[in-house]
Amino acid sequence: MLDPRLSIIEDRLSNIERIIVVSSGKGGVGKSIITSTIALILAREGFKVGLLDLDFTSPTTHIALGVSAEKIQPIEDRGIVPPEVHGIKYMSLIFYLGDKAAPLRGNEISNALLEVLAITRWGKLDFLLVDMPPGIGDLMLDVLKYFKRANFLIITSSSKMAFETVRKLLLLLRGLGAEIMGVIENIKLDDSTYIRREVNALGEKFLGEIHFDENLEEAIGSVEKLLKTKFADEVRSILWELLKT
């Protein structure tokens, strides 16, 4: 028996110039807020941008973007056309979950991903940003399988314990031949160079640091405020440096 969804996924992603998968392995290091901020910055610059929240069990990018599933829903047209929010084509399971949690086992996560990729019609995009859940499990393997051209953007905090997992993810991705854009150090509090040195020692690119921003929390929910934070400024300068190459 053959699952026809498998043969359409490549088609659905075929008009996307660049797929950036933001991941860490570690939880709570800022993947979702960084993904959302990058998407907003690129959209403001006039790029065609999509954002896919793959944290099925606990999606959060809608909070950063100020999306309410009661007000906005995808359009059905030969599949699902993601709604535009702040110029970003946005897809998340929140449209189908309401305010409920989805306790999914690994195999069910794989199936949900397959379904989302098979029915979502992104159209032409310059960038698709993908927000990953924490962990190095089924979903990471599926993403490697379906997003053949993905570029992995890795986020870590300054903690040695966080980096322990990030190191494993980097080695795994490298072993699988994945395209690694580099590592961003987030929530930086001091001027330790530990992460920079470790990343360089692994032969990967250290892309820059984002400091702890005490005004970030208050800005979440308002896109205008978010884009004016120091946090966003630091994301912006890392992003432009990254896109130059």
Added chain:
Amino acid sequence: MHEWALAEAIISAVSQIAERGNLRAIKEVTLRIGELQQIDREILKFALSQMASGKLAGVKFRMKLVRARFKCRVCGHKWTFNENSPPNHIKEAIHFIPEVAYAHLRCPRCSSPDFEISGGRGIWISSVRGVK
């Protein structure tokens, strides 16, 4: 309208089978359709007939509905989708992404969200008949 997306996927998969198997034409395709997908079979048939061309022109699609069976991993209770019949907006969400069933449905006996869904999930091409 999700039916059109699935039809596109089916046509693409069957076309690939035709290419790989060096088939001149495809005569008949049998599909197994999971109940949870809540596909409108008339729309799916229409969409398929609109998209079938080339080697697939005139192909006959047979569809078999596969009932969804639920089994609780905690208390072992078994039930069906109909018994549990959720309100329409939830049915609609499950139609698009069947896995959201885990957010909306519970074991009718012990209320656990930890259940297995067998059979009624997804859409499958179970056989393809063509000529060389």
